[in-house]
Amino acid sequence: MPARKPVLLYFYPAQSSFVVKDLRLIEREYEVRHRGFLPTEKWQTPLVWLGQIFFLLRHIWQAEVLVCMFAGYHSFFPALFGKIAAKPCLIVAGGTDCVSFPSIGYGCFANPLLGRFARWSYQLAAHIAPVHEKLVWQDYTYQPNDYPHQGFRFHCPDLKTPHTVVYNGYDAQFWQPDPAIVREPNTFLTVCAGLDMRFTQRLKGVDLILEVAPGMPQATFTIVGAPAGFTFPGQPANVRLLPKIPLADLNAVYSAHTYYLQLSMSEGFPNALSESMLCGCVPVVSQVGAMPDLINGSGFVLPVRKAEVLEQLLKKALETEEVQTLSQKARRQVATHYPEQRREQELLALLQWLQKNS
Structure with missing residues (x-):
């Protein structure tokens, strides 16, 4: 009879692709009992907290370790119960939980109450596992309307909790150029959820794309993620909208485009950018977060958030x-430095270390 796997409690604010991938990796070594934190309205948050507390009271004593994807409201009680029960809690810092952009109301630390719960969570946790060094601390020069630095160490200056960077990982066998598809020249692609919201358009740099597109009639700009029937007011003729596309079909979309645009004001370690590079897209990114390090000379970097500079760069x-050459280099960069196996090995090794040293 095989030995029983140790129990791990896993908490998350939304079932994103990050969560699905990490659950799959962790379940190879642990019996995972997971719980989402998904209030549909703000007033439901105390009720969701109550459900989380009952979950913790039921399972904490069997658990060896706890994991929270991101810091926020959902991570406070797991970190607190972990501290009380002497069970190590690991927080995976992914992006929004490390930044503050008051100019657009984005980031945990742009919201005083949410920022307080994130700080408490980081303080109570046994360890933090950011997906890139730039989420710990970074100099920020892309646009001048917010803080000159970002990262959880900047926004939590007295934090003593240790951290270990564990990069995101990607399956280069799944994400690869489709040989049956001819890549269209002069084509730019970006994938964006919440495309109908002005906030998202600005956060993800879609507004810049709409501004430069009329001056570049020789190029086509495809934006994936449009709700049914949605168009931009005065949408340029060379901007094409596609609906949200299932993960299994994204490979073909990436393979049909030459360049991938990620012009965000804030990013951690973006999945779509990495997937597109594995599919042979040449990246064009803003000088934000992990992205310049991630592409590492295989594409182009926008140093400041200005449409005229972007037009010149494109x-x-x-x-x-x-x-x-850049297409091949982009694929090689992600496949070599950020394989899924690396994240699996390093994340599991960190969890086992925390078990032994708690």
Whole structure:
């Protein structure tokens, strides 16, 4: 009879692709008991907390370790119960829980109450596992309307909790160029959820794309994630909208485009960018978070949030004669440095270390 796996409690604010992937990895070594924190209205938050407390009271004594994806309201009680019960709690810091952008109301620390719960969670946790060094601390120069630095150490200056960076990982066998698809020249692609909200358009840099597109009639800009019937007011003729596309079909979309745009004001370690690079897209990214390090010379970096600078950069990208070389370099960069196996090994090793040293 096989030995019983140790019990791990896993908490998350939404069932994102990050969560699904990590659950799959962790379940290879642990019996995972997971609980989402998904109030549909703000007033339901205390009720969801109550359900979380009952879950913790029922399972904490069998658990060896707790994991929270991101810090926030949902991570406070797991970190607190872990502290009380001497069960180590690991918080995976992913992006929004490390930043504050008051100019657009984005980031945990832009909300005083949410920021307080995130700070308490980080303080109570046994360890933090950011997905990139830039989420710990980064100098921020992309736009001047917010803080000159970002990262959880900047927003929690007295934090003593240790951290270990564990990069995101990607399956290079699943994400690869489709040989049956001819890549269209002069095509730019971006994937964006919540496309109909002005806040999201600004956060993800879609507003910049709409601003530069009319001056670049030789190029086509595809934006994935449009709700049914949605169009932008005065939408340029060379901007094409596609609905949200299932994960299994994204490979074909990536493979049909030459460049991938990720022009966000804030990012941690974006999945879509990494997946598109594995599929051979040449990346064009803002100088934000992990992205310049992630692409590592395989594409183009927008240093400041200005439409005229972006237009010059995109024209430079279109004129390059090294598209094929950059495409191969982009795939090699993610496949070599950020394989899924690396995240699995490092995350599981960290969890086992926490078990032994708690």
